[in-house]
Amino acid sequence: MTHTTTNIATETQRGPVPLPAPAARALVSLGATGTIASAFLSWTYSSNFPGDLTIYGYPAGLQILAIVAGALTLLYSLTLWNVRGLHRLNPAGATSPVLMTALSAFTVCWFAAIAIAVDLGGLVNLAPGAYVAVAASALPVIGALALPHPAPGTGLRGYLTKPDQPRPGPLPALAERAVITLGTAVALIVFTYGIGINDDESETFIGYLLAIVFATWALVHAGLLDRYAGISARHKGFSATLAFVAVAVFPFTQDNDHNANLGVSILVFATVALGLNIVVGLTGLLDLGYVAFLGVGAYAAALVSGSEFSRFSGVQFPFWAAALTGMAASLVFGVLIGAPTLRLRGDYLAIVTLGFGEIFRIAVNNLDGVSGPNLTNGPNGISRIPDLEIFGFNLGDAHDVGSFTLGRFANYLFLMLFFTAIVVLVFTRAADSRIGRSWIAIREDETAATAMGINGFRVKLIAFALGAALAGLAGTVMAHVNYSVNPQPYQFAGAAPPNSAFLLAAVVLGGMGTVSGPLLGASLLYLIPEKLQFLKNYELFAFGIALVLLMRFRPEGIIANRRRQLEFHDSNTPDTPAQPDEPAVTKAGA
Amino acid sequence: MTTPVLEARAVTMRFGGLTAVHSVDLTVGSGEIVGLIGPNGAGKTTFFNCLTGLYIPTEGTVTYQGTVLPPKPHLVTQAGIARTFQNIRLFANMTVLENVLVGRHTRTKEGLWSALLRGPGFKKAEKESEARAMDLLAFVGLDHKRDHLARNLPYGEQRKLEIARALASEPGLLLLDEPTAGMNPQETRATEELVFAIRDKGIAVLVIEHDMRFIFNLCDRVAVLVQGEKLVEGTSDVVQADERVIAAYLGTPFEGEPGEEEAAEVAAAEAAADAPADSTTGSTEGDSQ
Incomplete structure (x- = not known):
């Protein structure tokens, strides 16, 4: 009797796809690498599709987005392999950030394939590279779904609710400033890329939005955005100055007015x-x-x-x-x-x-x-x-x-x-x-x-x-x-x-x-x-x-407003130590 | 007797044809704790609202330390009367400290320009306000929760915070509207101590309450309001002994109390009504009534 219940418990703890965890992890990494590789192939035969995806070894438009999303997926799949230093990206080793990054690559590639087929009239327009992208980007999603379910028994909702992430203490001031600088630079690059997409390349922009939405979602689930918000709140003046510097730098990155x-x-x-x-x-x-x-x-x-x-x-x-x-x-x-x-x-x-x-x-x-x-x-x-x-x-x-x-x-x-x-x-x-x-x-x-x-x-x-x-x-x-x-x-x-x-x-x-x-x-x-x-x-x-x-x-x-954040994370205000939370977390995990 | 802190003379409040408060006189001397009791709907809160400028009394005047109060809530607070609310009205999405700082609004002057320019005067005033607010939070025992959101405090602490916020306006008179509603006996006891401590600061207190033990322990004088009129006023003993007060709360025994005979009659009638309960709709209605 007890044996069956534990069996069911492990069964539900596993994701909806029945695969052993190491295989699932391998699948995610493999698929992510494949997605990146596929971007260097030709996705279509005609240069009529926005961004010109016909050239081998020269990714453009949606392919660049596929590379970025694939790289993020790869990065997050590596956090599951206990690679030294990477656990900072996903402190709790949670499943949902991996799934979200996988989804960002998946949606970009599948959207690209569908858009090519629809815009140019039929599946014949898909070059082998597109099939590789479609297949490779689906693998990480399957793999991520085979990973342990974040909250067994809750179904889809379990993947959509933010997992509990530990809240590490502050870094040295210099490191925190480096993080802010990096974050601002990334934001500037992402913004510049988005604004640089031609007005008639709506497909690329939709892919861009899809990639951003899922990547941001992944970062939220990994607790990184909260962490970043905390860090920049500690260096308000610095991060504000950097933001203005980034906007001032923006015209220098553009070659037309x-x-x-x-x-x-x-x-x-x-x-x-x-x-x-x-x-x-x-x-x-x-x-x-x-x-x-x-x-x-x-x-x-x-x-x-x-x-x-x-x-x-x-x-x-x-x-x-x-x-x-x-x-x-x-x-x-x-x-x-x-x-x-x-x-x-x-x-x-x-x-x-x-x-x-x-x-x-x-x-x-x-x-x-x-x-x-x-x-x-x-x-x-x-x-x-x-x-x-x-x-x-x-x-x-x-x-x-x-x-x-x-x-x-x-x-x-x-x-x-x-x-x-x-x-x-x-x-x-x-x-x-x-x-x-x-x-x-x-x-x-x-x-x-x-x-x-x-x-x-x-x-x-x-x-x-x-x-x-x-x-x-x-x-x-x-x-x-x-x-x-x-x-x-x-x-x-x-x-x-x-x-x-x-x-x-x-x-x-x-x-x-x-x-x-x-x-x-x-x-x-x-x-x-x-x-x-x-x-x-x-x-x-x-x-x-x-x-x-x-x-x-x-x-x-x-x-969210600082007040709203307090509303949700009141136990972590500076005055109350975080320790009382920990036994509760282990209890929930056990 | 010294000049009273608060003097309400013949305060009448009518809403259309309804007279909620009828010609009530009340004085609160300095350093006094005065209680205001009465059954539900007696007009206690309406009377409070007349005192604090939320309502403009139809007739009568309210004077604070000899000057007639202007009929505007913020001017009343400026003059030196602070209040709490029956149903807690904190600024739920502000922190505990910010709530108290808002209470200090009338005692600080810094406007928009000084906020934008951030001169030394502004910083000094902010620092001073914060120090005062922290003192008050320590006074009510909430200083360790300064950065919590008010909405996340437990009920009893929300009551305390509301009192601290009211005290931040440096009042001469504090009006408490049912400060112990929903509290357990320990919390009520703590509130009692808090009110005494406030009185010891030289602040007169006028309190509405339903908890009689609390009121009679606390107050130097108690006034009873029934159907908008002041019935009695006096010390605890006087009020407790007054038959009219008991009548107002519990009702008077009416002539010819029901005897055994009537009781039996009622029982028989009920039994008769139960039997054909679902035969007609009429009897079902009768049952439910």
Whole structure:
């Protein structure tokens, strides 16, 4: 009787595929190596498929992704062989990171094969290399499923829930900084690769997203991302500086100005999202018309830019004055909208801001001298905004730095990066202060907050006005980057950012109340529509589905707030020793 | 007698046609612990909300140390009255320390600009606030949990944290709304000690409570509120001996208590109702009622 039960127990502890563990491990390693090797073969006969996968020994597009995913799988399969030093990558020797990396290689290869067959019309277009890739990438998945099940008896769910990973103590400071540097470099490389994928190579970009999603999932399950978050939290200044350095390095990695243009647009969008995060993430005020403040800033800057289409075409402010004008104009509108509505609670603000967003667009559309006073030149907008000149340095001209040529958009990228830094500084400093605490208190419980002596209206108005002013600041740069302003982009929801729905989504998707969350969310939300052009008509649909899924499976957003982390890992706060946890873990394991 | 810390005069609160609190007078002297008891729905919490500016009393005035209180919760707190809530209202996603720091809002001045510029004054004020907050956490015995999220504290500690947060506003009067609700006897005892310790700091306390032993141990004076009106006020002995209070809580024995005869009658009726229980829907309804 007892014998059978233990038999069943070992049976269920093994994965769904009946293979002995050493064979399973060998299968994973072999398959991973095979996947890498297959990338050096030709996958198709025609160079019509994006990325040109026809050349032997010269991997391109999806093949590069297969190599990376295969290498990650190999690395994680080696953690199961007790290779010295590698156990750091998977401290608990868990199964699920191996499965996730295997899945990343598997999905990339199978997606590539299917895409080739569908795009070019039939399986005949698959070269032998593609069959090798398909077969080799399936092996690690089978092998990983034969490894011990992470939580016997829970089925599929056991693979999807994050395994318990030990939490090692801090490394020496220098090593931690090296880890941050490495992490930032990897992030820069991954981002640069993604932005460098041609707009018409949607297949490659989908493969890129698949590889990233599963690889990130694997890193989360291996506990490495948590660890990395902990390390960079200990070296906040250092990691923030490095992140800015990485963005500043980005233009030097690009040989054309198009990607720098994308970069500066992402930066504007991300900065505005961070401003919105003060309002939504910290203070908990739902602002559905935030993009209007960006518009106010952009129009204000355009009006005083000296453009011949401006109502005040003779007026040309120096840029610092134009930036302040844009900020001040947005601030005024922020106060005008906020003052009457912030006294109320609940959803009134959402309705009023939604209305304000639309009123702004419609008003700007009509202030053309025909249906109203001439101020904004109507639907044509204000075009031919002259390039900025700061300290005699014309941002419109290309400049040579060493052997690199930095084009117009690269110049604006540096300018915008400066403003992003200001907004990040404002956000972090404000959040960690008396005023920031009162914002969060209002978000948590407004009645209790007022009972603690917080003047709710005043504090909310400050948050709202500050958010508006920061959006206005970003708008002033945006007007110059885009040469022109017109009413069209400043709508509630549209297929392309920036619009209020996308901004809000960037904040929610990235993680409310964090700095890096909205920046990451904004980058994703900008890049995905840009690279997946074929989605065009279904974009909002896909976007809606993605949001629903995210809210179902990770409501705290991609990057969880420090508070949320505490919520889940309270036993590991600095004050309580980690030891009491250990017996519990062994008990669960036994 | 010195000037009272709190003086409520003829406070009346009407919601439409319903008079929740009717012409209640109450004074709390300095260093006093005053209890406010009454059956459920007597208007105790409504009265509290009138004192703290959450409601604006329909009639009557509330003065704190001789000045009439403005009808805004944050100004009341600024003036020196702090409160806790019947159903704990902590900032659940903030840490224990941050909760107390929010409590210090009225006693600090640093605005947005000083937060952005981070001058020496800002750092000094933050440091001082943190030191004060840690003192208070040590006072209620939560200093070892400063970095825990408030939501993760056990129930009793959440109550303590709410008191520490209220004390952070350096009040002259602390209003406690059912501080021992849901506590076991040991925790109730500890809360009692805590309230005495608060009084020893020179803070007057007004407490609503249903736990009579707690109230009568603790309070110098007890006021009884029944159906929005103050019934009695006095020391524990006076209130405990008052028949009207007992009547309000337990009801009065009505004329002609049921005798043996009536009891037998009821039993017979019940037996009769049980027999054809499922014959008609009418009787089933009668049963369920």
